[in-house]
Amino acid sequence: MVVTKSALLDLPSDEELTVQEINVSWPLLQAASVYVGKKCERESLEFTLCKQELDDPRKCYKDGRKLTACALEVFQDIKKHCADDFNRYVRCLECSSGSFELSKCRETQVKFDKCMLENLKIERPPFGYFCEAKVHDSPRPPGPPKYENKDYPDATSPKVVQPPYRPSKFGMRTWWSN
Numbered sequence: 408m409v410v411t412k413s414a415l416l417d418l419p420s421d422e423e424l425t426v427q428e429i430n431v432s433w434p435l436l437q438a439a440s441v442y443v444g445k446k447c448e449r450e451s452l453e454f455t456l457c458k459q460e461l462d463d464p465r466k467c468y469k470d471g472r473k474l475t476a477c478a479l480e481v482f483q484d485i486k487k488h489c490a491d492d493f494n495r496y497v498r499c500l501e502c503s504s505g506s507f508e509l510s511k512c513r514e515t516q517v518k519f520d521k522c523m524l525e526n527l528k529i530e531r532p533p534f535g536y537f538c539e540a541k542v543h544d545s546p547r548p549p550g551p552p553k554y555e556n557k558d559y560p561d562a563t564s565p566k567v568v569q570p571p572y573r574p575s576k577f578g579m580r581t582w583w584s585n
Contacts, residue, residue: 419468426475429482434500437507438493439485442523445532447477452543460550488526492519 444451450473457467485493496519499512509516520531 419465424468426472427479429475429479431482434497434507435482437509438497438500438519439482441531442485442527442529443478443481444537446481446529447474449543450474450477452541453545453547456543456545457547460553462550462553484527485523489519489522492522495519 450470454467454470454474457470458464461467492515496512496515499515500507500509503511523529523531
């Protein structure tokens, strides 16, 4: 990859980019996903907005660090307060089906949801919550617009008039569909 000298000046240092990773398996991520999404919603929206508006990952790494730290904090809180219920729920997801179906583990999910509400004060969001449109007030000024509104002339050619088809000499053209 070729990089100009001015671009090298803008790269963050290794210390700024190094964060503690969240090394968990897929069933753990699936079991805790709604709570990570709910608790870290502001950080997630800010990071996503930064990536979409600025279109430069170098300017959004601080928001990504905040999002990773928030998700790590949620997993640490789960381990501290609801480890038994969480482990039962994850074990059920692993063993009940090959595709980690949530529908087969509703009893353990209810117990885990109750523990999260009582201890961490995080309520499980309703179905479709993450698909709803949200307005996010960002402390950062908006980036430049990506697309300009341009008026393009209508490039379609006038409709070509086809002469009417004559009947075929030897019967229907679609003889196989009768």
